[in-house]
Amino acid sequence: AQTVTQSQPEMSVQEAETVTLSCTYDTSESDYYLFWYKQPPSRQMILVIRQEAYKQQNATENRFSVNFQKAAKSFSLKISDSQLGDAAMYFCAYRRVDSSYKLIFGSGTRLLVRP
Amino acid sequence: DAGITQSPRHKVTETGTPVTLRCHQTENHRYMYWYRQDPGHGLRLIHYSYGVKDTDKGEVSDGYSVSRSKTEDFLLTLESATSSQTSVYFCAISLLAGYDEQYFGPGTRLTVT
Numbered sequence: 001a002q003t004v005t006q007s008q009p010e011m012s013v014q015e016a017e018t019v020t021l022s023c024t025y026d027t028s029e030s031d032y033y034l035f036w037y038k039q040p041p042s043r044q045m046i047l048v049i050r051q052e053a054y055k056q057q058n059a060t061e062n063r064f065s066v067n068f069q070k071a072a073k074s075f076s077l078k079i080s081d082s083q084l085g086d087a088a089m090y091f092c093a094y095r096r097v098d099s100s101y102k103l104i105f106g107s108g109t110r111l112l113v114r115p
Numbered sequence: 116d117a118g119i120t121q122s123p124r125h126k127v128t129e130t131g132t133p134v135t136l137r138c139h140q141t142e143n144h145r146y147m148y149w150y151r152q153d154p155g156h157g158l159r160l161i162h163y164s165y166g167v168k169d170t171d172k173g174e175v176s177d178g179y180s181v182s183r184s185k186t187e188d189f190l191l192t193l194e195s196a197t198s199s200q201t202s203v204y205f206c207a208i209s210l211l212a213g214y215d216e217q218y219f220g221p222g223t224r225l226t227v228t
Binding site for chain 2: 004035042043044045047050091093102103105106107108
């Protein structure tokens with residue numbers, strides 16, 4: 001069975017600085033998708049970034065980028081120029097490419113942003 | 116934002132009572148999902164639907180049933196609520212199964228006393 005692990009329950013970053021959130025996963029599949037979701041206090045789940053396992057190039061979305069290490073089964077999220085609005089819970093998630101529909105989530109990392 | 120609404124947004128109920136949560140979408144997406152979120156567990160899939168009247172179980176389906184009689188509505192029922200079902204429930208939708216992001220509704224906080 002696939003599992004997703006986020007070993008950092010909470011992280012803190014100074015405004016305008018850079019922070020990296022860690023995620024590791026376990027799978028025997030060769031093709032899959034990985035996601036980072038943000039959950040602010042409003043509780044809404046917001047997709048931040050997505051990575052296809054067959055792509056070697058790391059995904060980037062504005063200030064958000066990932067470091068995808070397929071062999072190590074590692075998928076970290078880097079937030080550059082952190083802003084107060086980045087404060088939230090961040091969840092890493094995995095999904096197979098085939099007809100298995102479900103997202104498998106990690107337990108989350110709470111990000112605090114200090115002004 | 117994807118057109119997904121959940122009702123009610125908050126509910127308090129007593130142990131042993133039936134509860135139905137509704138997810139409504141205006142996107143005409145084929146796939147719909149119910150997740151629950153608990154501290155330390157992230158989100159876990161309860162049930163999902165891949166079309167009208169087509170549903171299947173997720174990893175934490177015990178004590179829950181679902182129904183989908185129309186494309187736009189996906190109902191989650193707790194036949195006899197228990198305190199262990201106190202949680203935040205999220206509905207999600209996707210256009211395709213394996214090749215599309217899932218978009219989430221705003222969540223329903225359910226408290227079973």
